[in-house]
Amino acid sequence: MKEMTFNQALNEAFDEEMERDPAVFIIGEDIGEHWFAGGPTGPFRGLFKEYGPQRIRETPISETAILGGAIGAAATGMRPIAAMMFVDFLGVCGDELINQLQMRYMFGGKIKLPLTILGSSGAGVSAAHQHSKNLYGLLMAIPGLKIVIPSTPYDAKGLLKSSIREDNPVIFLTHKMVVSLTSQVPEEEYLIPLGKADIKREGSDVTVVAIAFMVHRALAAAAKLQERGISIEVIDPRTLVPLDKQAIIDSVKKTGRLVIMDEEPRTGSAAGEISAIVAEEAFDFLDAPIKRVCAPDTPVPFSPILEKFWMPDEENLIKAVTEIM
Amino acid sequence: MPIKKEKLIDMYRTMVRIRTFEERVSKEFAAGNIPGFVHLYIGEEATATGVCANLRPDDYITSTHRGHGHLIAKGGKTDRMMAELYGKNIGYCKGKGGSMHIADVEIGILGANGIVGAGIPIAGGAALSAQMRGTDQVAVCFFGDGASNSTRFHEGVNLAACWELPVVYVIENNMYAEKTRISDTCKVTDIANRASAYGIPGVTVDGNDVLAVYKAVGEAVARARRGEGPTLVECKTYRWHGHTEGDSQTYKPKEEVDEWMKKDPIPAFRKWLLQMSVLTEKEADKINQEINEQIEKAVKFAEGSPLPAPEEALADVFA
Numbered sequence: 001m002k003e004m005t006f007n008q009a010l011n012e013a014f015d016e017e018m019e020r021d022p023a024v025f026i027i028g029e030d031i032g033e034h035w036f037a038g039g040p041t042g043p044f045r046g047l048f049k050e051y052g053p054q055r056i057r058e059t060p061i062s063e064t065a066i067l068g069g070a071i072g073a074a075a076t077g078m079r080p081i082a083a084m085m086f087v088d089f090l091g092v093c094g095d096e097l098i099n100q101l102q103m104r105y106m107f108g109g110k111i112k113l114p115l116t117i118l119g120s121s122g123a124g125v126s127a128a129h130q131h132s133k134n135l136y137g138l139l140m141a142i143p144g145l146k147i148v149i150p151s152t153p154y155d156a157k158g159l160l161k162s163s164i165r166e167d168n169p170v171i172f173l174t175h176k177m178v179v180s181l182t183s184q185v186p187e188e189e190y191l192i193p194l195g196k197a198d199i200k201r202e203g204s205d206v207t208v209v210a211i212a213f214m215v216h217r218a219l220a221a222a223a224k225l226q227e228r229g230i231s232i233e234v235i236d237p238r239t240l241v242p243l244d245k246q247a248i249i250d251s252v253k254k255t256g257r258l259v260i261m262d263e264e265p266r267t268g269s270a271a272g273e274i275s276a277i278v279a280e281e282a283f284d285f286l287d288a289p290i291k292r293v294c295a296p297d298t299p300v301p302f303s304p305i306l307e308k309f310w311m312p313d314e315e316n317l318i319k320a321v322t323e324i325m
Numbered sequence: 326m327p328i329k330k331e332k333l334i335d336m337y338r339t340m341v342r343i344r345t346f347e348e349r350v351s352k353e354f355a356a357g358n359i360p361g362f363v364h365l366y367i368g369e370e371a372t373a374t375g376v377c378a379n380l381r382p383d384d385y386i387t388s389t390h391r392g393h394g395h396l397i398a399k400g401g402k403t404d405r406m407m408a409e410l411y412g413k414n415i416g417y418c419k420g421k422g423g424s425m426h427i428a429d430v431e432i433g434i435l436g437a438n439g440i441v442g443a444g445i446p447i448a449g450g451a452a453l454s455a456q457m458r459g460t461d462q463v464a465v466c467f468f469g470d471g472a473s474n475s476t477r478f479h480e481g482v483n484l485a486a487c488w489e490l491p492v493v494y495v496i497e498n499n500m501y502a503e504k505t506r507i508s509d510t511c512k513v514t515d516i517a518n519r520a521s522a523y524g525i526p527g528v529t530v531d532g533n534d535v536l537a538v539y540k541a542v543g544e545a546v547a548r549a550r551r552g553e554g555p556t557l558v559e560c561k562t563y564r565w566h567g568h569t570e571g572d573s574q575t576y577k578p579k580e581e582v583d584e585w586m587k588k589d590p591i592p593a594f595r596k597w598l599l600q601m602s603v604l605t606e607k608e609a610d611k612i613n614q615e616i617n618e619q620i621e622k623a624v625k626f627a628e629g630s631p632l633p634a635p636e637e638a639l640a641d642v643f644a
Contacts, residue, residue, distance in 0.1 A: 062480035072450020106426040108419030109641030167644035
């Protein structure tokens with residue numbers, strides 16, 4: 001094992017998969033040797049030097065050409081990784097996202113679209129509304145996309161390698177507040193399958209399903225709640241599509257209580273979908289109402305004091321847990 | 326180099342096949358036998374035919390909402406196409422795509438597309454794929470005058486130009502974007518002039534002259550195969566039917582319609598083939614007859630094929 005940051009883990013995954021499969025290439029803005037993404041801590045560090053401009057395809061600011069191009073290349077034998085910079089920029093190529101990525105289904109299953117879409121997501125760095133969203137609920141509502149939301153370097157590497165090998169479009173989101181976190185990562189190769197949740201902390205009183213950066217806030221809150229004698233189980237779904245429903249339901253069967261911590265506006269959120277699944281499929285095991293700890297139904301504000309208020313935090317979670325105990 | 330006789334006859338056959346297919350679709354749609362909505366290619370046959378006569382089976386095309394002509398010209402089978410229009414399981418997309426999404430990747434058809442301009446970046450991606458895999462495949466991107474005003478035209482053409490991708494952009498300027506005249510929405514008379522903004526060649530041809538289209542696109546395809554990058558070819562033509570079937574077309578002046586009906590590309594080409602002794606009257610009639618029978622068979626095939634099981638709706642989301 002070795003200690004590395006989330007971005008270093010992504011960097012290793014890119015390098016290993018590009019080395020392994022010549023069909024893999026990265027297409028996007030500022031992915032070469034520039035400070036923005038290829039700099040000393042960026043996930044694309046060193047790739048341009050190693051693989052050159054043929055496989056690190058630096059583009060103009062043309063999101064429709066990036067994602068549309070990646071779709072065309074994926075449909076014809078390549079395995080592109082479309083780097084969208086911020087997930088918010090998927091708005092620029094909304095047609096590709098909601099109308100073109102469903103090509104396999106529209107064509108009656110005749111093609112595969114092996115394509116990974118990368119996006120930096122999340123609030124916490126005062127980037128305001130156009131660079132801070134997560135869009136989980138919105139993306140989950142689009143059929144035909146897999147959605148990966150890792151919270152640790154270990155998960156990030158194993159899930160990114162699996163995503164690149166997927167024969168389907170995968171949206172791989174990297175939350176801004178986790179990319180510099182470190183964890184132990186094995187020296188040897190490993191993969192983490194999509195659709196398998198991870199229990200980040202075992203507990204017996206309340207199940208907390210937390211997404212991406214919220215996993216870390218949930219773990220911090222769980223430590224505080226333990227001092228009050230409340231045992232929290234923290235489940236990290238790791239992928240929203242496919243969603244490991246069974247892991248969540250099994251946990252709820254054990255604890256009888258569910259709180260979902262999800263950094264996005266409550267309406268139409270991933271938290272709403274998870275709540276509905278548990279209400280439909282595990283209602284009899286619930287001893288209390290399901291709680292959602294989400295952001296308010298507003299755009300993401302800029303000023304740190306406003307943004308801090310907007311983001312779900314430990315106190316919000318502790319309050320929600322206390323209400324159902 | 327003179328065009329071989331077989332090639333010329335094939336072109337004639339393709340044009341007649343498109344016309345016959347589309348006229349039959351119009352009829353069956355009006356009779357309520359085809360669900361959804363259809364956009365017909367009648368009047369524009371010379372363009373798809375002249376373009377695709379330059380292509381190999383392993384070359385790619387991206388098509389549009391008005392795609393039946395492109396697909397037939399690229400080798401799509403009329404029975405499988407008709408079955409798709411009827412929503413049948415044996416259709417090209419198992420009844421999941423319909424008119425606007427017919428695709429057959431095995432012969433390079435990357436799909437008709439219901440979104441105007443959406444094929445432009447996708448064709449660029451297919452061309453990038455060909456370039457990266459080191460093949461000499463070419464991608465042809467069909468789109469209309471309307472799409473040339475959309476975002477994807479700028480982003481897609483610019484990037485393909487920068488990377489010298491093997492792609493040929495074919496603008497079918499049929500004068501109307503849905504129901505809006507191109508002269509009301511575009512300040513240049515020849516859309517091919519926009520090529521200069523991207524540093525690539527642009528050429529305007531008579532889209533009703535199959536040989537002129539064949540020649541202009543032939544040069545563009547050869548250029549793309551040589552690795553010299555994209556070309557914009559504007560084919561000026563006319564859409565005889567409405568945007569969709571059932572469109573009353575009140576926006577088209579009668580004189581304009583009359584003038585373009587006189588420029589019908591099929592009799593013009595037939596006349597030329599007879600003059601050049603490529604075909605006799607009798608041979609040409611025989612081709613028309615064979616194609617009538619083929620389309621009749623396609624309709625029977627579509628009508629007689631089973632519907633998909635309802636739960637088939639759940640399959641094919643993921644690989």
